[in-house]
Amino acid sequence: MNNLLKFNASVLECYEEDDVLTVALGDNEQSPENYLIITRLDDEDNDSIDEGIGLQTSQSVYEASAVIEKVTLHSDRLEVVITPDSHEHFGCSRLEGVFSETVRNTPEKIALLRKYLEAIFNGSKTTLVFS
Secondary structure (H helix, E strand, C coil): CCCEEEEEECEEEEEEECCEEEEEEECCCCCCCCEEEEEEECCCCCCCCHHHEEEEECCCCCCEECCEEEEEECCCEEEEEECHHHHHHHCCCEEEEEECHHHHCCHHHHHHHHHHHHHHHCCCCCEEEEC
16 A cells, blocks of 8 residues: 555644653644644553554544654655554555645744654654654
């Protein structure tokens, strides 16, 4: 499967709550039709760092862990490549949140996103690229 779920990301949120780091992109703040949420919870019960990193999308019924192969932060979008064994769960092989003009014109938000992505994927097997 090599299909792409692409959506306009007019909402970008990065926060930490109850020791969970969260990055969320969506096409609407109140009731998004398309979204992706990446989380990290460091738990001693996890066998690996990757098991503490979760992904949920508008196409998945629940969050799945250790499913992100690669994340690329471009100046205009965030691209997430899903591991091959998880394509069916998410209904696609790649996700792309294309930043709205408002998000692109808020450098503080993009800088915060980069900081959170670095923290979430620190020590994991996921390839993280900033281009």
